[in-house]
Ligand code: FES
């Protein structure tokens with residue numbers, strides 16, 4: 001049976017599991033992490049979740065449905081599980097002694113006490129946001145800095161906010177085993193596009209079309225406006241019998257808002273509008289830091305036909321599955337053996353280092369220093385910032 005691109009992604013487990021984890025610099029990176037979609041956390045709802053050893057509770061205000069609070073899951077009073085509580089107006093009420101907490105963590109009510117509610121009476125709050133229907137929380141890679149305001153915000157998509165683009169689908173792809181760095185590595189690994197993603201397939205089947213290939217022109221870039229953002233632009237064109245067909249040229253752009261926990265895939269349909277798909281990865285198994293829950297949510301301009309949206313989304317999933325099959329069995333190379341044409345991979349790694357907490361990266365830092373020593377011509381190298389608009393489609 002050919003693979004169905006809309007079926008759950010398959011990550012699987014591998015006998016070399018622990019040795020694979022050990023090959024990466026750190027299992028958890030600081031960033032925004034999705035914990036629920038709009039439909040799962042209604043106004044007045046409460047859910048519990050764990051990320052990187054932190055037990056958290058999220059609740060959504062009844063008074064202001066856009067207001068979502070994320071707090072330490074266990075009550076600062078005497079430790080009850082706040083996820084067993086209920087939402088009263090804009091506060092979360094503990095089930096034990098009925099203290100109430102606002103979305104900012106401050107105690108708003110102690111029903112049996114007349115004492116003033118000092119500012120120090122609070123639960124640890126975590127910064128959360130409603131990102132186009134995906135609730136995300138910021139978790140710093142450094143435990144000592146957790147609970148502080150996030151260093152950056154997710155960038156919203158204006159056409160989704162304005163209503164020009166509407167929700168077309170969402171999908172929980174289940175659990176997938178990968179190190180999140182692979183998503184960024186993949187974006188700058190320009191050589192693999194041709195070999196892993198260079199085949200035309202019949203829509204919704206994964207069956208290759210004989211004689212038809214896809215030529216990719218990929219450029220990785222760091223965002224000039226936001227140091228935590230990067231991405232790549234792929235100008236793809238079909239080739240039939242070795243001949244390029246310029247009228248089939250299509251441009252897609254992928255952006256990373258942080259280390260890969262929140263990604264955005266954008267695709268333009270000439271004369272019709274756009275598609276934007278948000279892909280999130282959240283470590284969701286305390287026993288295995290490489291097990292991620294993967295979710296998608298996508299929006300498109302109203303004029304783009306449903307079948308076209310499904311085809312592009314399905315193709316994105318099928319290409320992702322091809323990567324996953326490689327990631328499931330590979331290891332991370334601190335010092336990869338690269339050809340000169342692969343310099344974007346090193347540029348990406350320099351960009352990516354900002355997400356590794358410094359206390360966990362001694363081995364990785366040493367590897368980067370080594371790399372610079374063995375290639376003195378690149379010792380003065382700085383992250384390359386490319387204006388994405390300057391990358392014109394090939395004709
Ligand atoms: S344990 Fe939560 S109010 Fe007492």
Ligand SMILES: [Fe+2]
Pocket residue numbers: 186192193196197319323
């Ligand atoms: Fe890939």
